[in-house]
Amino acid sequence: MKRPGFIERHHLWTENQTELSEQIKAVVKEQDLLLIRTAWSDQHGILRSKSLLPQAFFNALENGMQISTGTFLFDTGGALVFNPFVANNSLEIPEMKGAPNIIAVPDPHTFYILPWAKRTGLILCDQYYQNGQPIPLSSRSILCQSLADLQHRGLDYVVGLEVEWYLAKLEDPMLAMADVGHSGKPGEPPKVSAVEHSFQYLLESHNPEIHDLLCILAENLVQMGLPLRSVENEGGIGQFEFTFDPIPGLQAADTMTVFRMATKQICRQQGYIASFMCRPKLQGCSSNGWHLHQSLINRTTGENAFISANSNTLMSDLAKHFMGGILKHVNPTCVFTNPTINAYKRFRPNSLAPDRAGWGWENRGAMIRFQGGFDDPNTHIENRIGEPAANPYLYMASQLICGLDGVDSQLDPGSPTEEPYTTENPPFPSNLLEAISYLSQSELFAQKMGQQFINFMIKMKQSEINRFLKAVADQSPEEYSQRVTDWEQREYFELF
Structure with a gap:
């Protein structure tokens, strides 16, 4: 036998x-x-x-x-x-x-x-x-555990992906031996040129410049079975946004992981560079965001648990408390939603990226944009904080961990804001170092992800920060905190 x-x-x-x-x-x-x-x-x-x-x-x-x-x-x-x-x-x-x-x-x-x-x-x-x-360090396992905790409550997690990224024409891969770098110091980033001439948001006439490549991408992604929903030209020069149909949480994290890999490989095969770096050092560059659309589903009835049963309220109590938990724990969560040094240069007032905790009804300046309302089956929250270089498993696990803590503690998210950039809501950490400091003090994340994993991630991120600070030692904090440095372009542009 x-x-x-x-x-x-x-x-x-x-x-x-x-x-x-x-x-x-x-x-x-x-x-x-x-x-x-x-x-x-x-x-x-x-x-x-x-x-x-x-x-x-x-x-x-x-x-x-x-x-x-x-x-x-x-x-x-x-x-x-x-x-x-x-x-x-x-x-x-x-x-x-x-x-x-x-x-x-x-x-x-x-x-x-x-x-x-x-x-x-x-x-x-x-x-x-x-x-x-x-393995306690496996990010996919951490998400699976968070999903199991949710299922024990009779709920499922449904996620829609909205992902921005940059496309550029590869001119020189910089593969001379003097340029390739070594452990702890990535090589020179590839030299690229733009795929379109100027900033023109959603301009239809730009489509012929890149239509053939977008078709190749869409064909490959669909052939793989990824639930691609839409493709659009975004605000920056060569910036695109791909969205995907709402799918279960683990499948969504797997989809994001495979989508990034596939997009980078297909584009490189065609002579282009695709980058999910948050804010590349490119002329005319806007920041890339990864907006996470989220709702909870009743496992017994299959109904959206965020829908309000009361015509006088926008959302269910479950949705309100879930959102309250995400807002309360935003500072330590930034290590998982915005894990690179580069990401914190996206948080600018009036930029369509949030810069502080808070929520609003159909407000794209708020960290959490609530969409839907009474009796709307598509009711959900959109967290706009994330960068597209984030680990999908940890990003989603962090949402569940914080949201369910909000449910257990019946946290109130406060009133919606109409002026998200001037409200007195607390600002996000100004850099990755601040974020890991908050994470080191979080009892919630130590309990839910395990102290071993939290210690591991803090040391991992501290190494990244130390190398960055050494590279910019001849610059003032005002300089390197406001502009994208050469170090960031080498570190992130081709990797993510």
Whole structure:
């Protein structure tokens, strides 16, 4: 009798996932796939992967895939933050000392065939210790735990993605040996040119300049099964916004992760650079935002739990308290909604990006824009704080953690504002250093995400900040806090 594999022994899949895995094997054979990119999201929300040939992939569908802990050790610039061979610098997790292998377990719900890559598939994974226990540093697992907490309350999380990003024509990839950089110091950013001539918001006549590439992108995303809804030319030169239909929370986080990866790879293949950096150092650049549209659904009735049953109120008590929790905990949450140094240069008055906590009914200047009302099945909240470089799993988990705390504490979000940039509501942290200071003091996040993970993220972000401050030591804080620096362009433009 065949011995059960790692996945079966530790009961890591549902019956549905087991059935799907058999279907995936059949597809791999029928489509004659040569490589399957077996991928996982790191703490920055960036996909890492190993490409397996079919037989090795089939084995991974039973036993998982052995991977190194190495992707947990580095910050955004590849600087080593944790040395697993030094006793006092080993993530404070005994199981991670010595850089042992862990197990990446594919999730059969996330299998894709990549239309732009010949004979290639992709599947997303969760990470486990070799004893079958989840890795506490896995951001996807943290979201899954938050969703489980929600489901125990009889609720589901539905999310709509609204994502802005920049497109530029690649002129020089800067791959000379003198330009490529090293660990802790990314190389020179690629040289690019604009894809359109000037700022013209939603200008129809700009479409021919980039229509063919947008068609290629849309065709590939739809062919993969991503729920793309709309494509539009945004405010900046070469800035675009893609939106997606509302879908369940974990699927939405997976979609965002795969969408960013796919967009960057397809554009590069066509001779362009796609960047989800919040505020690139480009002429005529506006900031990119990632607006998260959110609602909760009653698992029993399937009805929107944010809808008010009273014609005299905009929203249900659940929606009001959920929003109150998000607003109360906004400062520590910024580490997850705005995890880069660059993101804080987006928070400017009268810029269509919020700069302080607060909510408004159909107000795009407020942090939370409430949409809908009595008896409207599409009632939801739109959190406009996020940057598109955020880790999708941590962004969404932070919303659930804060929102449900608001529900438990029956927090009041206060009155809606009509003048979001002049209200006395508290401003956001002015930089990433302030945000991690708030996170270090948050009992809520330590309880819900685990103190090990919070310590890990603070040290990871502190490394990034230290490198930045060293690079701008010859500038005044007034200079580097107001303008986008060369360091940020090197660090983020091509990575995100």
